Amino acid sequence: MARHAEISGKILAYLTTRPEEGDTLEGIMNWWMKSDKGKHAIDELEDVLNLMLAKGELEKIKVKKDILVYKVKKRQKV
DSSP states (O other): OHHHHHHHHHHHHHHHHOTTOEEOHHHIIIIITGGGTTTSOHHHHHHHHHHHHHHTSEEEEEEETTEEEEEEOOOOOO
8 A cells, every 4th residue: 555655646746736637547657657667557556546536636537438537636616
């Protein structure tokens, strides 16, 4: 789980400075995690993204028929 926390921390750090960004699983692996290329398997990254979705930190948006994009979940205004 420590590795999951490390990966989710990197994703959230990336999105903190780019809140409008979104990307596919492969894009996140190749661009957002590029400093860790090869260190984290794509299956592990997908597990982390799914945990972040379940926690409400991210949302998954269908942008084309077979393309899903992960983005930071927008907070509701009160």
